[in-house]
Amino acid sequence: MNYISVSDTAKNWNVSERSVRNYCAEGRVSGAVLIGKTWLIPEGAKKPIRKTRSDAIPQTLLDILQREKKASLSGGIYHKVQIELTYNSNHIEGSRLTHDQTRYIFETNTIGITNDNLNVDDIVETANHFRCIDMIIENAASVLTEGFIKELHRVLKNGTSDSRMTWFAVGDYKRLPNEVGGIDTTLPENVASEMKALLSSYNAKKEKTFEEILDFHYRFERIHPFQDGNGRVGRLILFKECLRNNIVPFIIDEELKMFYYRGLSEWSRERGYLTDTCFTAQDKFKRYLDYFKIPY
Numbered sequence: 546m547n548y549i550s551v552s553d554t555a556k557n558w559n560v561s562e563r564s565v566r567n568y569c570a571e572g573r574v575s576g577a578v579l580i581g582k583t584w585l586i587p588e589g590a591k592k593p594i595r596k597t598r599s600d601a602i603p604q605t606l607l608d609i610l611q612r613e614k615k616a617s618l619s620g621g622i623y624h625k626v627q628i629e630l631t632y633n634s635n636h637i638e639g640s641r642l643t644h645d646q647t648r649y650i651f652e653t654n655t656i657g658i659t660n661d662n663l664n665v666d667d668i669v670e671t672a673n674h675f676r677c678i679d680m681i682i683e684n685a686a687s688v689l690t691e692g693f694i695k696e697l698h699r700v701l702k703n704g705t706s707d708s709r710m711t712w713f714a715v716g717d718y719k720r721l722p723n724e725v726g727g728i729d730t731t732l733p734e735n736v737a738s739e740m741k742a743l744l745s746s747y748n749a750k751k752e753k754t755f756e757e758i759l760d761f762h763y764r765f766e767r768i769h770p771f772q773d774g775n776g777r778v779g780r781l782i783l784f785k786e787c788l789r790n791n792i793v794p795f796i797i798d799e800e801l802k803m804f805y806y807r808g809l810s811e812w813s814r815e816r817g818y819l820t821d822t823c824f825t826a827q828d829k830f831k832r833y834l835d836y837f838k839i840p841y
Contacts, residue, residue, distance in 0.1 A: 548585035558592040570616035631674040681785035730769035763812040795826035
């Protein structure tokens with residue numbers, strides 16, 4: 546069988562190259578094959594019949610993320626989420642990788658040539674964070690469990706210098722006391738019971754509101770169950786739970802970092818600070834959805 550490129554197919558069908566890739570990702574082009582990140586279309590393949598509004602099945606952001614992930618689609622919302630969420634969440638925690646370096650690692654699985662002295666843990670945790678995002682997309686519809694949260698931590702910290710320290714307990718709860726922002730957190734001997742109580746209370750609610758998801762995030766960060774990586778794991782859970790409850794997710798960036806920290810520190814007294822910060826982040830994410838024409 547002879548194959549032609551997406552570009553040639555787009556010209557034959559008089560549509561955009563993005564439309565051709567979407568047809569292929571949806572499984573609507575018989576015989577189309579994906580080689581790496583490139584679609585090859587059988588020569589003479591027929592253009593799929595356009596779906597009418599009555600035929601179209603409403604799709605959530607989660608549906609689209611899962612489809613684009615499965616198809617390894619480049620340039621879509623899945624690609625955007627991987628880079629923006631990974632760069633910003635790691636950057637908040639002190640990663641020195643630039644946005645371009647983060648994008649390059651995702652797109653090529655290499656670090657490129659640079660004159661900078663790069664921290665190996667920053668590189669490893671960036672690659673690991675991409676896998677964590679895949680985990681939350683794959684498991685977004687599932688109930689949040691201790692096992693899943695621990696697995697997120699294990700994947701995030703796997704292969705780092707921390708993972709070589711026996712006391713660090715990658716993928717398990719902390720063994721040494723820690724604090725966040727000068728505030729005491731739950732002592733190691735109490736973490737397991739407090740996490741069980743938190744999840745039991747949270748999962749008792751079938752449908753979660755935006756405020757209930759933020760409240761879980763605050764309580765998770767106050768427990769601070771892991772030796773390190775709590776912020777990134779917590780924000781991954783935030784994204785997952787927004788997807789699960791069909792709420793527009795959000796990404797905390799450098800511009801919002803201090804407002805985010807203030808919101809967490811003040812949550813028990815005034816919830817508006819964190820809520821308003823996350824609404825601002827949500828508005829930014831909606832601009833991505835508008836660009837990719839994803840309803841919300």
